[in-house]
Amino acid sequence: MSDGDNADDSEIICMCSGTTRGKIRKLFNDGMDLEAISNWSGALSGCGGCEWDVATFLAELSAQ
Ligand code: FES
Numbered sequence: 001m002s003d004g005d006n007a008d009d010s011e012i013i014c015m016c017s018g019t020t021r022g023k024i025r026k027l028f029n030d031g032m033d034l035e036a037i038s039n040w041s042g043a044l045s046g047c048g049g050c051e052w053d054v055a056t057f058l059a060e061l062s063a064q
Contacts, residue, residue, distance in 0.1 A: 016046025028061045
């Protein structure tokens with residue numbers, strides 16, 4: 001797996017929960033799916049505006 005995108009890990013992907021890309025990456029690497037990641041991080045639990053970004057990021061991680 002490439003860690004080439006880790007420079008973006010401090011970027012907040014969900015404004016409502018303050019969840020960063022790094023947090024999503026870690027939970028994904030722990031084997032969590034979108035629902036579990038949402039439950040653990042709080043992402044997608046507010047306005048839902050980050051749904052596309054989170055889903056796209058997970059798709060990117062899955063493709064690595
Ligand atoms: S930005 Fe993620 S739920 Fe609002």
